[in-house]
């Protein structure tokens with residue numbers, strides 16, 4: 302199975318789906334981490350190019366913890382714009398990964414790069430199959446299932462499905478811990494505390510799902526996508542709505 306995670310910023314995938322990615326890794330899935338922007342505003346002391354280089358290295362290190370392949374789209378941080386060029390770069394990423402499952406941000410997330418990248422994935426994933434849309438790689442031959450990731454502190458996100466990450470939570474912490482520059486900047490700027498930022502939401506989602514720690518998702522329902530089977534590892538709960546959609 303090929304699994305593609307698309308994050309707006311270099312640490313997003315690890316933060317909202319790192320446990321799920323680690324579970325996939327244990328099952329032998331081929332993993333791709335696609336990062337849309339280069340994080341080049343994520344410092345109050347370093348210049349844009351300097352911090353972007355550091356964040357690229359940190360993204361490589363985060364992905365390497367579970368042997369995921371990094372796809373770096375290199376758009377400017379906080380200025381991801383939905384355009385012809387942007388869509389083509391996303392489509393090329395889909396074609397590199399040839400995914401069975403794709404994870405992306407919720408389309409009403411707190412940050413424009415998050416929302417726009419989630420919307421582009423959800424709107425454009427089928428375009429990866431269209432031969433007359435030309436990119437470097439060959440078109441995909443199947444339409445993957447798409448899941449939206451949770452939001453910061455779960456605000457404005459009603460989960461429909463959960464993954465038990467209790468056994469891989471420390472691996473998730475290790476992955477997020479690779480993003481040293483971002484963690485320290487967030488601490489200085491916003492009082493970010495990695496322990497509470499990761500642990501409290503995991504425990505809260507676990508409480509909802511009936512396990513110690515969980516990550517939460519919503520499937521994207523679109524015609525033609527694969528609804529006949531669940532693709533999540535250690536999937537815990539399916540909402541009534543999800544059952545109804547599969548009838």
Ligand SMILES: [Zn+2]
Pocket residue numbers: 309310313412415
């Ligand atoms: Zn982000």
